[in-house]
Amino acid sequence: MDGPELELLTETFRKTMTTTPSGAALEEALVGLGWRELHAEYPVLAIRTVFGLLGETGAHASLLNDVTGGGTPALPYAGGRWVVWSPSAPGTTLDPELPLRTVPSGEPLPLAAGQRALGWWLVGTGRAMLALARAHALDRVQFGRPLAAFQAVRHRLAETLVALEGAEATLTAATDPFGSLLAKAAAGEAALTAARHCQQVLGGIGFTAEHPLHRHVRRALVLDGLLGSARELTREAGARLRAEGAAPRLVHL
Secondary structure (H helix, E strand, O other), X not given: OOHHHHXXXXXXXXXXXXXXXXXXXXXHHHHHOOHHHHHHHOHHHHHHHHHHHHHHHOOOOOHHHHHOOOOOOOXXXXXXXXXXXXXXXXXXXXXXXXXXXXXXXXXXXXXXXXXXXXXXXXXHHHHHHHHHHHHHHHHOEEOOEEHHHOHHHHHHHHHHHHHHHHHHHHHHHOOOHXXXXXXXXXXXXXXXXXXXXXXXXXXXXXXXXXXXXXXXXXXXXXXXXXXXXXXXXXXXXXXXXXXXXXOOOOOOO
């Protein structure tokens, strides 16, 4: 797929996500646009593009089920819990906006593709928060100067951007289960960093239900726990390195 085709496809997916209600309607629309065919032929490109856009737009659909093997599999969640992504399954929802419902247990399943998909979703969410904070910093005037002129504000925005760019690089390099684990951990940590810094830049307005930041913050917190939180995955990676006594080469320069 060449550059113009990818650009057109990306804009089509973005427009669909911003004009179609999240959930079953959006999933149907994305399937109609060829999501499954794109994922079958270009899995890396499909996951990066579509899940990144889910984060940027704040939309959601049950595409993670497609990435993790189809059906409605039980997925591991932080704290030893299990969940399913289903609007109709019994169980308590973890978030009022997402159909993630708790289940008693589940069977082990390959997580690498799902972790990469969630990583791109988290990065997209982080970029949405950064865009909101940046716009606020440019528009808001404090003590006769734009908020963006203050060094402390600029440092927080810069640190957020560095964290997100680093997570993107890790996701791009991830090709195996261990690399995917590290990429999901990096993306989760980057999204939480974005939530912390962008909340600080926005100040009191970021806590209000009228401002969209709180939805992205909540989304980052929920997605970070799915298929292993940043803290849990970092510990898992450290335990593996200690057990093996060596670190694998993740990127060949």
